Amino acid sequence: MLPCPVCWNNQEKNLCVLDQRLLPWEVSFIFCNTCEDVAQAIESLAVRGAPAIGVAAAYGVALGARKGKLEVERAIERLSRTRPTAVNLFWALDRMSQIAAGTEEEKLFSCLLNEAHAIREEDIAINRQIGTLGQSLLPRDGIVLTHCNAGSLATAGYGTALGVIRAAREHGKNIKVYADETRPVFQGARLTAWELLEEGFDVTVICDNMAGALMQKQAVAAVLVGADRIALNGDTANKIGTYSLAILARYHSVPFYVVAPTSTIDKEACEGSCIEIEERDGSEVREPAGHPLIPESFPVWNPAFDVTPHTLIQAIVTEKGVLTPPFLEKIIDI
Missing domain, CATH: 3.40.50.10470 (Translation initiation factor eif-2b; domain 2)
Structure with missing residues (x-):
């Protein structure tokens, strides 16, 4: 079974990223505790591919939410500067921004984390639907x-x-x-x-x-x-x-x-x-x-x-x- 490229580590409350720079020689993971960790993982190509970048960025915004709404805004701005061409990045950031705008401070982290989970699960389901249609x-x-x-x-x-x-x-x-x-x-x-x-x-x-x-x-x-x-x-x-x-x-x-x-x-x-x-x-x-x-x-x-x-x-x-x-x-x- 292939390792998950972008997964939330529920025990440590951080993001686990498969370091794709080392494949195929080594299967290793990076644990991102902050938005900046996620941004650097994207910029360095540790995580890559338009949909995966979008998923990782969503979790990066959620990590920033631990410090409140101002940090969410900073996280979105920082992540938006990582890769300019992959539009899924900006699509995911916009979706997280909309959730943050309508969420009370005390519920911010849990709501944004749930939205990041939803983006990830939706991506897998969408890919399977694409595969079914495309194989024809x-x-x-x-x-x-x-x-x-x-x-x-x-x-x-x-x-x-x-x-x-x-x-x-x-x-x-x-x-x-x-x-x-x-x-x-x-x-x-x-x-x-x-x-x-x-x-x-x-x-x-x-x-x-x-x-x-x-x-x-x-x-x-x-x-x-x-x-x-x-x-x-x-x-x-x-x-x-x-x-x-x-x-x-x-x-x-x-x-x-x-x-x-x-x-x-x-x-x-x-x-x-x-x-x-x-x-x-x-x-x-x-x-x-x-x-x-x-x-x-x-x-x-x-x-x-x-x-x-x-x-x-x-x-x-x-x-x-x-x-x-x-x-x-x-x-x-x-």
Whole structure:
């Protein structure tokens, strides 16, 4: 059984976070006692994946509530500065803010903690619904290519893109998975491969630049990716390299599916150009996994995400249905 990526420790009254920086070599946990602990866990990628970030942030606000409403406001402001692209973060913070605004001081911690629990449980249920709907897009037997990690580790449990693969197996389907390594942090190689192998899936890791050769050589049934933010027109921000994969899929006539909860939709972003793209420290490229690759003096550009235009997406799978182009009206409807 996979360890829980974000869980409340009821005995110690703190948040237990699986340290994903150490996987697959070591299964270790971080115990967050304050909002600042949670913020640092998010910024350092100890916890990652848009839904998991939202869940962790909700618990971070609850931890701040121990010191009253002023500290809740400070917690929300601090957590909002951790990762700019993942919209689930801001969705969860807004939800916690609304609960805090209508709650008396003496009940603040318990009410916010209950809301964080609800966000976590809802995420798991939503992921299972997404999986059930999405698996219908996959054949009885086939090859699926994934990018980054959109699995149990990136959510409260079960996963989005990998949840579709899990649901496919539950429906008796035989799916072979190829996982892009996903440079520069290697979430596909370290995390996707690890969690699928732990559950007995047939999975093979490939370098990011091998995806085109795979599609040329093998009959790939689909590309499944998660999302960190979806604009109203369907443009999707996801881990860097997703856009290139979508272009390759289009050239090779491979269906390209985005899998995400509706909380990932940004109703304020009319198109992809409105999405802020996080740029991370160049050390992730210069020293992948802590091993020096290129000199410190070499300039590096390290965007964490790119935007895939909606014209390259065959469907967006949500808990409220499988959306097909044109996306705008359908996204607004849900």
